[in-house]
Amino acid sequence: MLLRFLENKLRKLSCIFFATVILIALNINANALSIYDIDAETAVLMDAETGQILFDKGMKKRMHPASMTKIMTGLLTMEKTLIDEVVTVSEEAVEFDYAVSNIALVPGEELTVDSAMYALMLPSANDAANALAEHIAGTQAQFARLMTERAQGIGAVSTNFSNAHGLAEDMHYTTAYDMALITQEAIKNSEFMRYFGAQRETMPATNLQEEERPLTNLGYMLLPDSLAYYPEVTGQKVGYTVPSGHTMSTVAVRDGRTLICVVMKSGMDGKFYDTEKLLDYGFDSFANVNIPSTKLSGFTAPVMEENINVGEASFSAEALQVLAPVGITEADIKYEYKLPEFIEKGNDATAKVVLTIPRAREDSLPSLQMTIPLSASITYNTAEEMADAEKMNDSEEMSGLKFNLFFVIILPVGILVFWIKRRIAIKNKRKRRLMAVESRRRAMGMRD
Numbered sequence: 319m320l321l322r323f324l325e326n327k328l329r330k331l332s333c334i335f336f337a338t339v340i341l342i343a344l345n346i347n348a349n350a351l352s353i354y355d356i357d358a359e360t361a362v363l364m365d366a367e368t369g370q371i372l373f374d375k376g377m378k379k380r381m382h383p384a385s386m387t388k389i390m391t392g393l394l395t396m397e398k399t400l401i402d403e404v405v406t407v408s409e410e411a412v413e414f415d416y417a418v419s420n421i422a423l424v425p426g427e428e429l430t431v432d433s434a435m436y437a438l439m440l441p442s443a444n445d446a447a448n449a450l451a452e453h454i455a456g457t458q459a460q461f462a463r464l465m466t467e468r469a470q471g472i473g474a475v476s477t478n479f480s481n482a483h484g485l486a487e488d489m490h491y492t493t494a495y496d497m498a499l500i501t502q503e504a505i506k507n508s509e510f511m512r513y514f515g516a517q518r519e520t521m522p523a524t525n526l527q528e529e530e531r532p533l534t535n536l537g538y539m540l541l542p543d544s545l546a547y548y549p550e551v552t553g554q555k556v557g558y559t560v561p562s563g564h565t566m567s568t569v570a571v572r573d574g575r576t577l578i579c580v581v582m583k584s585g586m587d588g589k590f591y592d593t594e595k596l597l598d599y600g601f602d603s604f605a606n607v608n609i610p611s612t613k614l615s616g617f618t619a620p621v622m623e624e625n626i627n628v629g630e631a632s633f634s635a636e637a638l639q640v641l642a643p644v645g646i647t648e649a650d651i652k653y654e655y656k657l658p659e660f661i662e663k664g665n666d667a668t669a670k671v672v673l674t675i676p677r678a679r680e681d682s683l684p685s686l687q688m689t690i691p692l693s694a695s696i697t698y699n700t701a702e703e704m705a706d707a708e709k710m711n712d713s714e715e716m717s718g719l720k721f722n723l724f725f726v727i728i729l730p731v732g733i734l735v736f737w738i739k740r741r742i743a744i745k746n747k748r749k750r751r752l753m754a755v756e757s758r759r760r761a762m763g764m765r766d
Contacts, residue, residue, distance in 0.1 A: 674686070
């Protein structure tokens with residue numbers, strides 16, 4: 319009886335133990351994420367405020383962007399036009415396969431920039447993209463050059479645009495990382511956000527179209543009546559071509575934190591699932607960690623001009639917050655300082671600190687890295703300090719000259735003189751020894 323009682327107790331304890339282990343494991347891995355959990359060929363999750371990368375799956379691989387291209391088209395439109403300007407549609411603007419996204423614009427039709435922007439960003443109208451490009455730059459090719467210049471100016475250096483709509487061309491490419499940078503820049507423009515975050519809009523009649531056009535955003539995570547709806551999403555742009563697969567750039571805000579998620583070459587539904595996983599991961603698995611200013615300041619380097627110290631550069635950055643996996647503290651972060659030994663006057667004074675932030679224990683992803691640029695403040699020496707520096711430099715040069723003179727001339731001559739004297743002394747010593755020997759021989763001969 320006692321043995322059976324103990325067996326039952328042991329069995330119950332074993333069940334409780336394994337149940338606890340399973341619950342702990344489920345809890346630990348609830349927010350863990352692997353690149354294998356994301357179906358998209360490439361993806362990135364970025365903190366919009368700092369540019370910090372929270373997730374990377376081949377984010378710098380060159381890809382076709384499809385209609386995510388229109389984020390740059392829309393940003394340039396907002397920067398270079400007024401929304402009440404009238405856009406006249408040309409024949410060239412509508413010369414494409416009407417199987418792709420369009421709102422059936424016709425040559426000679428007139429619409430406002432406002433209407434064209436809604437058509438561009440909601441149903442992803444390619445004809446509206448072309449019409450805006452020609453309105454702004456004269457030709458579609460020139461507008462594409464403006465797009466590329468603007469992208470590379472913000473650091474999207476692996477991007478080249480050859481059109482305003484995103485249909486596949488060999489020289490029309492970007493990366494997930496570059497698209498996140500472009501989105502990060504675009505959402506700073508409040509006028510752009512009005513269209514990027516719109517759910518539905520009715521486009522008024524035009525001079526050649528009596529009927530209103532109802533427009534619905536193809537970014538279903540914005541739409542409350544969609545199964546893909548994600549309440550925190552504030553802007554979204556989808557795209558699709560055969561070479562690109564399904565692409566999507568999404569912005570979401572929760573508790574003051576803004577995240578940018580880009581997925582490329584995903585599936586029709588997969589782009590929504592991938593984005594939901596990444597946003598959940600970003601919002602649930604990270605917390606703010608304070609980086610004190612003491613870790614980012616107090617660094618100096620001399621400013622030199624023709625080997626003269628003419629000033630000093632001071633490098634620093636203000637305290638900031640970064641995102642780290644829940645449970646990681648500032649003490650876990652490693653700092654690598656990249657500072658110049660000196661700066662030539664007139665050259666840029668640059669320095670940075672690279673932060674390496676470990677992942678949570680159960681996370682299989684590599685450590686996070688974040689680069690913080692340090693701002694430089696240059697102070698030049700006064701006239702008196704310059705004079706002293708020149709005197710010191712002259713003194714150092716004279717000392718150097720004396721030093722070189724000693725080793726090049728004086729020391730070798732001294733060694734030579736020493737060697738000659740030594741040879742003479744040895745010779746004289748040998749001579750005296752021979753004379754002594756000769757004297758002894760003579761003395762011995764006399765005795766004989």
